[in-house]
Amino acid sequence: MAAVHSPPAGDWWRDAVIYQVYPRSFADGDGDGTGDLAGVRARLPYLAELGVDAVWFTPWYVSPLVDGGYDVADYRIVDPAFGTLAEAEKLIAEAREFGIRTIVDIVPNHVSDQHAWFRAALEAGPGSPERELFHFRPGRGERGELPPNNWPSQFSGRTWTRVPDGEWYLHLFTPEQPDLNWAHPAVRQEHEDVLRFWFERGVAGVRIDSAALLAKDPALADFEEGVDPHPYIDQDELHDIYRSWRAIADEYGAVFVGEVWLPDAERFARYLRPDELHTAFNFNFLTCPWHPGRLRQTIDDTLAEHAPVGAPATWVLCNHDVTRTVTRYGRADTGFDFATKTFGTPTDLALGTRRARAAALLTLALPGSVYLYQGEELGLPEADIPLDRIQDPMHVRSGGTDPGRDGCRVPLPWTADAPHAGFGALTEPWLPQPGDWPSYAVDRQSTDPGSMLALYRRALGLRRSSDGFGDGPMTWLPATDGVLAFARTHGLICVVNLSDRPAAVPAHQELLLASGPLDDEGRLPRDTAVWLRA
Numbered sequence: 046m047a048a049v050h051s052p053p054a055g056d057w058w059r060d061a062v063i064y065q066v067y068p069r070s071f072a073d074g075d076g077d078g079t080g081d082l083a084g085v086r087a088r089l090p091y092l093a094e095l096g097v098d099a100v101w102f103t104p105w106y107v108s109p110l111v112d113g114g115y116d117v118a119d120y121r122i123v124d125p126a127f128g129t130l131a132e133a134e135k136l137i138a139e140a141r142e143f144g145i146r147t148i149v150d151i152v153p154n155h156v157s158d159q160h161a162w163f164r165a166a167l168e169a170g171p172g173s174p175e176r177e178l179f180h181f182r183p184g185r186g187e188r189g190e191l192p193p194n195n196w197p198s199q200f201s202g203r204t205w206t207r208v209p210d211g212e213w214y215l216h217l218f219t220p221e222q223p224d225l226n227w228a229h230p231a232v233r234q235e236h237e238d239v240l241r242f243w244f245e246r247g248v249a250g251v252r253i254d255s256a257a258l259l260a261k262d263p264a265l266a267d268f269e270e271g272v273d274p275h276p277y278i279d280q281d282e283l284h285d286i287y288r289s290w291r292a293i294a295d296e297y298g299a300v301f302v303g304e305v306w307l308p309d310a311e312r313f314a315r316y317l318r319p320d321e322l323h324t325a326f327n328f329n330f331l332t333c334p335w336h337p338g339r340l341r342q343t344i345d346d347t348l349a350e351h352a353p354v355g356a357p358a359t360w361v362l363c364n365h366d367v368t369r370t371v372t373r374y375g376r377a378d379t380g381f382d383f384a385t386k387t388f389g390t391p392t393d394l395a396l397g398t399r400r401a402r403a404a405a406l407l408t409l410a411l412p413g414s415v416y417l418y419q420g421e422e423l424g425l426p427e428a429d430i431p432l433d434r435i436q437d438p439m440h441v442r443s444g445g446t447d448p449g450r451d452g453c454r455v456p457l458p459w460t461a462d463a464p465h466a467g468f469g470a471l472t473e474p475w476l477p478q479p480g481d482w483p484s485y486a487v488d489r490q491s492t493d494p495g496s497m498l499a500l501y502r503r504a505l506g507l508r509r510s511s512d513g514f515g516d517g518p519m520t521w522l523p524a525t526d527g528v529l530a531f532a533r534t535h536g537l538i539c540v541v542n543l544s545d546r547p548a549a550v551p552a553h554q555e556l557l558l559a560s561g562p563l564d565d566e567g568r569l570p571r572d573t574a575v576w577l578r579a
Contacts, residue, residue, distance in 0.1 A: 058250065058300045058323055058414060059357040060515030061098035062505055063148065065418045067365045068105050068127050069113070070456040070476065073469030080456060082128035082136050084469055088459075089143050091487065095422060096505030099146035101252050101302075103365055105133065109159055111221040112438055113365070113454070115254060116157040120239045137247040146249035148302070153236050154255045155222040163223050171212050178232060179223050180215035181208075182265065189213075195267045196277065199255075201442040215265075217258060217277065219438045227259045233286065237293055244297040251294070256303035256316070256325070259283055279312055287321040294323075302326065302359065310350035317356035324414065327359045331367060334380035335400050335572075337527050337543040344411065348519075351413075357516045358413035362404055363421050369453045372427035374400035383439075388448050396572070398424055402500055402560035403541055403574035407529070409504050410539035410576060412519050417501075420457050423485045424497035427452040434477055451476055461486040503558055507576065511557070513537030522551070528569075536579040542569045553577035 074083025104114035107122040137147045169175035182193040192205035205213040206220040215224045260280035303325040307313040333343045362370045375397025437449030456474040460467025461483040490496035508514040512535035522530040527544025542548040547568035557576040
């Protein structure tokens with residue numbers, strides 16, 4: 046059994062390494078081709094040995110899975126494909142025995158069209174109290190044949206769908222995800238009750254999906270590019286909602302992390318005031334290209350926007366929505382943008398892997414907490430999914446031009462010589478695994494000291510056992526062009542060479558870890574990072 050570690054004391058979330066589990070693709074405990082809670086429970090020793098402090102689970106609630114579980118039909122029922130509520134409670138408790146906290150996902154902007162509230166709204170008809178829980182409106186045009194407004198979708202396609210009685214309902218995502226009306230007190234009360242439901246079952250925190258979208262302009266005015274305020278993003282009413290949520294979280298000692306995509310640093314920081322959310326995802330860093338000037342500016346901007354509210358930064362390289370790091374970093378354009386995703390983009394996986402190893406050390410040395418998406422510690426590339434197997438609605442709603450997000454959601458490889466790379470399935474997994482997936486398997490990497498998994502294990506072990514990591518100050522050090530060098534406390538130094546030539550390593554007392562070997566002259570090769578103790 047893996048060694049059990051004690052969770053960080055106090056404000057653990059300021060320093061934590063949080064591992065994201067996409068349950069369908071982590072591990073299959075019953076052999077039906079879909080990952081489940083039994084599979085996660087069996088792999089808790091792996092997570093403990095890896096050295097993470099908490100696990101964030103994407104939605105495990107009952108769902109038609111139109112959008113990968115982000116179309117929730119009931120927050121109090123675990124989807125049978127994943128297990129039962131009793132099994133979720135066991136998982137939460139057993140994870141704590143390994144020193145691992147649990148974070149669940151809440152999707153407050155919308156529900157599934159199979160949710161009891163929405164089914165009742167369709168049956169009740171126009172003008173009914175049931176429809177007031179959503180955004181039902183008559184259409185425009187002579188016969189109401191046009192949508193009520195021109196709001197753009199977060200996915201491709203329309204944001205309004207017409208029902209047989211002639212009214213239209215709003216959905217910023219797919220038609221199967223109707224938006225809730227957060228001006229209605231019953232919507233607020235229901236979500237506060239859901240928070241308490243999961244806090245009472247021992248979860249340590251909640252990740253808030255699409256956290257800046259809940260409140261809408263009551264007039265549902267048309268969207269005009271560049272005109273503020275935006276009719277459905279970052280409405281001021283949101284802050285009252287999150288203040289009430291924070292009061293509940295404080296009762297249980299729980300924390301929030303918000304999915305807040307906002308370009309305005311000042312507006313972003315408002316969500317992190319001491320009586321609102323504890324943390325929010327750092328998407329500027331996630332989408333930043335592998336470029337020294339851009340990375341340094343993003344790091345500076347991140348720390349500056351968090352400083353006024355005293356919140357810790359979060360750092361993340363990949364998640365269930367984003368092209369995998371080794372693939373992205375091996376391309377000519379190493380940034381990420383949903384609008385520019387296309388099929389067939391060339392990538393150099395050897396280059397991408399070298400950069401991803403260096404990026405891991407850079408990320409883990411920065412002040413604050415880190416989120417690690419499942420499979421990143423294995424160096425998994427983005428998988429090419431056959432067209433007839435793609436399930437992501439982003440692909441379907443784009444008319445087939447967007448490859449979607451399934452390529453980063455392929456089931457993990459655990460055992461190289463086992464069927465389906467040891468994912469656990471007796472039948473083919475819900476998404477097909479590439480033919481080279483066994484070469485990335487956990488068992489194979491566990492015996493290879495040069496593997497990506499070995500690097501992450503060493504890095505997370507040092508981060509936990511050594512002074513200078515986690516939340517706290519950092520100072521940039523002088524460095525040649527293309528090199529990022531910064532100091533933390535207790536003499537910790539991180540150096541990352543993004544130039545096209547080897548770089549000198551600063552004077553040091555101890556070399557703690559390198560993402561790759563130094564050259565014969567003791568210099569840091571290109572696309573390599575090192576941790577030093579001065």
